[in-house]
Amino acid sequence: MRQAHTVEQVRVAETARMAQLPEGALMQQAAAGLAAAVLDLLGGGYGRRVLLLVGAGNNGGDALYAGARLARRGAAVEAWLLADPVHQEGLAALLAAGGTIAGPEAVARPDVVVDGIVGIGGRPGLRPDAVAALARVEAVPVVAVDVPSGIDVDTGELDGPHVEAAVTVTFGTHKPGLLVDPAAAACGVVHLVDLGLELPEPPIEALQPADVRRLLPRPAPDGHKYTRGVVGVRAGSATYPGAALLCVSGADCGLAGMVRYVGEVADVVRRHHPEVVGEGRVQAWTVGSGGGEAAGDELAAAVADAVPTVVDADALRHVHGPLGVPAVLTPHAGELAAMSGVDREDVEARGLHHARAAAERHQAVVLLKGRRSLVVHPDGRVRVTTTGVPWLATAGAGDVLSGLVGALLAVGMTPYDAASVGSWLHGAAATLASRGGPLVASAVAATLPETVRRVLAGGMEESTA
Structure with missing residues (x-):
């Protein structure tokens, strides 16, 4: 560490x-x-x-x-x-x-x-x-x-x-x-x-690779798809079907035993992810990526299940205080500015201050995305993500991240650990996928299983600060 x-x-x-x-x-x-x-x-x-x-x-x-x-x-x-x-x-x-x-x-x-x-x-x-x-x-x-x-x-x-x-x-x-x-x-x-x-x-x-390796859960020898965790995704819309696909791609990286999708573009999702199933019991929800006008209703439905929830993108506009469930909020600087009633430039200049204030105000873990993403606990503790490459600043990357964090919540990690490990893996996967050049969000999702394998095998180099 x-x-x-x-x-x-x-x-x-x-x-x-x-x-x-x-x-x-x-x-x-x-x-x-x-x-x-x-x-x-x-x-x-x-x-x-x-x-x-x-x-x-x-x-x-x-x-x-x-x-x-x-x-x-x-x-x-x-x-x-x-x-x-x-x-x-x-x-x-x-x-x-x-x-x-x-x-x-x-x-x-x-x-x-x-x-x-x-x-x-x-x-x-x-x-x-x-x-x-x-x-x-x-x-x-x-x-x-x-x-x-x-x-x-x-x-x-x-x-x-x-x-x-x-x-x-x-x-x-x-x-x-x-x-x-x-x-x-x-x-x-x-x-x-x-x-x-x-x-x-x-x-x-x-976090460093040894910390991520220590925190990542492994399947039990007698485990099955339900005991390994079920993550639900409420994301995307007819206007933004890609957001649903990318969010599901992050969730469907193999860490959880099952992914459920609920939303307007289920046929599109299952065409690309045939292992994904429909509505049912889950251990965690990811909500909001590309959700548009329906994001508020989807957030309410997820919170009603009383399970840990990742709140991203359009759903963040409907967070006005503590949600009553363990939660991870995943804003970028502009979204956190809107939630906090300040200018984006102020969030970019004082990210630590605003992320801590939001975590306390909403009693949730805040994952403020950026070059050095901040994961802030309501009690003020902070983890900084030092993995990643500039090429990761690409459309849809945040959708992959929210799905990944949801999967880690479903397997039983705390919101603080799920957000910080998820952010670390997301950046490390981008580095592997980039190989020093451009990448797209789907490539980050596709590289997540290899990234996890390398971490578990002890083959990842230390990240630099």
Whole structure:
């Protein structure tokens, strides 16, 4: 499990760890990991030019000590000091190793910039001198120290200028802003340096293949189609028959023992999915994809069955409070904006805030779809989906996802686990189906069984954040 802790949690853990170590040892651990990441990016140190952008505080100290290590490896290291004073011991170490201090006019064009401007205690945005320094080295790859300077570390929000990093070297644990968009998009590849911190339960997690493998239920040796779970789909319409097909395709991936379809296009569905049957008892419903004007009635019928329900697309317009059954709501930013009475742009800028508010308001798990989909429990816990590819932003992909989550509910998973595992598998299937190029939603659904096989066999690579 990839865990993300708040600034306060990290500070408490770091204070406790420093009490166990000689003075300065924790910063030296961080600097060693940072220097190693810079060397890896550059392919070595000798003859390379490194510019440190150094602010006050420990992040500046990390950058300076890492700069000293790089200088000893043959790199030409300059420090542009953006605060007075900076970390004095770190500056002395840099100068002793052969590094230099550069003024704004004397900076030679570097091969890499190390962002040690502000750390996890910084406020969103950057001061004008930091903005000017970054402008001088535009297009040079940046390695951020702990977090890209200028992001909101605890919320993942952006408010003003910020660093766009190629690599972020973070210490001890991930922070929310490294996983949650829009800030996560500014982090590049994230490399975690273990500092041996004792940390509490995290408010934010990102599932990894081992977690998905652990959570996925397996059929019992004596199981049959009914004990394996029956998922019902109320989706599609004469206007949008494709939505029914795609939703059923997600549900009919083999995880549940049976799929039932109720709707206007049953003949079309059964022509493509002959194993799908009609109305009857179910353990979970998926409702709303392409449902049009009938979506409200279909939602009411599903809720009347008193089983867990996935609410998607058109059915979301009929959710005005708690549904009275375990539920997963699957809006994209526009749909969540309509449900919350705010602009879409505000949801895109403050997705974590709005998803948490909606989960509490509706007492349901909210799966906010996006580049980094958020799965939010009513109690505030969050899982971030780090699988997927940009090609997944295609029509019908959400219909497949809602059907898949419904199948996972039917096999007995909790709404929180079903939504987060379903979102992870959906992104992983898209990655397999894409093979680096375009894909359509039906290809994602077709690849789900192979994705599950690979996960269960332990053959999936770790997702990256």
